[in-house]
Amino acid sequence: MVDAVNLGENEMNxxxxxxxxxxxxxxxxxxxxxxxxxxxxxxxxxRGLNLIITARRADRLEALATSLRSDHGVEVLVVPVDLGINQGPDNLVDATSGQDIGLYVACAGFGTAGRFIDNSASEELNMIDVNCHAMTAVLHPLARQMAARRRGGIILMSSIVAFQGVGNSANYAATKAYVQTLAEGLAAELTSSGVDVLASAPGPVETGFATRADMQMGGAATPQTIAKATLQALGRTVTTRPGAQSKMLGYSLAMLPRRLRSRILGQIMQGMTKHRDANKEKTTA
Ligand SMILES: NC(=O)c1ccc[n+]([C@@H]2O[C@H](COP(=O)([O-])OP(=O)(O)OC[C@H]3O[C@@H](n4cnc5c(N)ncnc54)[C@H](OP(=O)(O)O)[C@@H]3O)[C@@H](O)[C@H]2O)c1
Incomplete structure (x- = not known):
């Protein structure tokens, strides 16, 4: 029994x-x-990697850094940056330029829900800045560095909505289509340079995402499940659909024509924003 536990630990190490x-x-x-x-x-x-962690909320980053240092003995550098403003991506590139980065994990992003024309234009444009522009600006120098040293990994957060247009999430789905397409093309360009590129395309996940987009998600996966499955897929495939819901929905939708996929996902999105109509009715009553 003890030997089996040790063997398991050795394998993990x-x-x-x-x-x-x-x-x-x-x-x-x-x-x-x-x-x-x-x-x-x-x-x-x-897994023993040192980390550079970034987002806007410095207090949350600091708390995470403290617990990762004490739980895993790794070095953690905290770089608070707003990737949705003009100098944001450049500031991050400057702050990390001396670091030996072998893996870029691009998770910063957000979505909106509801009709494009009902949402604020500046928020929709900011979404393109964060999800696409900033992600690419940070990616370019890192991908060059990794290709030159012939080793590395890139993980881009795509989504189940990336594979077709989706009503009630039109611009968000478009930003994720960009991410998905970029990952596929980059994988074709960089695999021979020893750089693994992965698009991770989950379905609903229980995070701050739904709160920010004012959506209600049912049967969402945990972020831990998504993280584990994503890392397992790195270096093994180009697109992964982590989580049971993404797999089930993704594979069943993949058989359908794009037009029908659009319609079904649009209906799912509408279901996730139904509570807004009820709230509106309450305020006007
Ligand atoms: N949750 C889902 O259902 C789901 C499904 C498929 C794909 N995804 C994708 O997965 C990724 C991670 O999302 P999540 O679900 O983990 O959402 P989340 O809990 O809301 O996390 C989003 C992260 O992005 C950061 N961020 C947002 N705007 C930023 C800005 N202007 N500058 C810098 N950082 C910014 C946030 O930090 P601060 O607020 O501190 O800046 C936060 O750390 C996103 O790309 C999302 O599109 C999510």
Whole structure:
């Protein structure tokens, strides 16, 4: 029994060592103050990677850094940055330029729900800035560095909505289509340089995402489940659909024409924002 436990531990240590050799010594995780980014940072620390964690909420980043240092003995650098403002991506690139980053995990992002024309134009444009522009601005120098040293990993957060247009989430789905397409193309360009590129496309996940978008999600996966499944897929495939709901929905929708997929996901999105109509009725009554 004791031998079996030791064997299991040895196996885990060996695979953490291999992971760290391939993607270490440090990982940059954006969007690490909450949800999937925080869960991925925790999983990476458990595999022995040093971390650079970033988002806007410095207090949450500091609290995570303190617990990762004490639980896993790794080094953690906290870089608070707003990726949705002009100088944000450049500030992050400058702050991390001396670091030996072998893994870039791009989790910073947000969505809106409801009709595009009913939402604020500035928020919709800010979403493109954070989800697409900033993610790409930080990616470019890191991908170059990794390709030059012929080793590294890139994880981009896509979504189940990335594979077709989706009503009530039109602009968010479009930003994720950009992320998904970029990951697929980059994987084709960088695999021969020893850089693994992964698009992780979950369905609903229990994070701060739904609160910010004022959506109600049913049967959402935990961020820990998504983080573990995402890291398992790195280096094995180009697109992963972590979580049971994403797998089930993704594979059943994949058989349908794009137009029908659009309609079904649009209806699901509408269901997630139904409570808003009820709230509106309450305020006008
Ligand atoms: N939750 C889902 O159902 C779901 C499904 C599929 C894909 N995804 C994708 O997964 C990724 C992570 O989302 P999540 O679910 O973990 O949501 P979350 O809990 O809301 O986390 C989003 C992270 O992005 C950061 N962020 C947002 N705006 C930022 C800005 N302007 N500058 C810097 N950082 C910013 C947030 O930090 P601060 O607020 O501290 O800045 C937070 O750390 C996103 O790309 C999302 O599109 C989520």
């Amino acid at each position: 060996r695979s953490a060592h291999n992971f760290s050799k391939r993607y270490g010594p440090a990982a940059l995780v954006t969007g690490a103050s909450d949800g999937i980014g925080a869960a991925l940072a925790t999983e990476l620390a458990a």
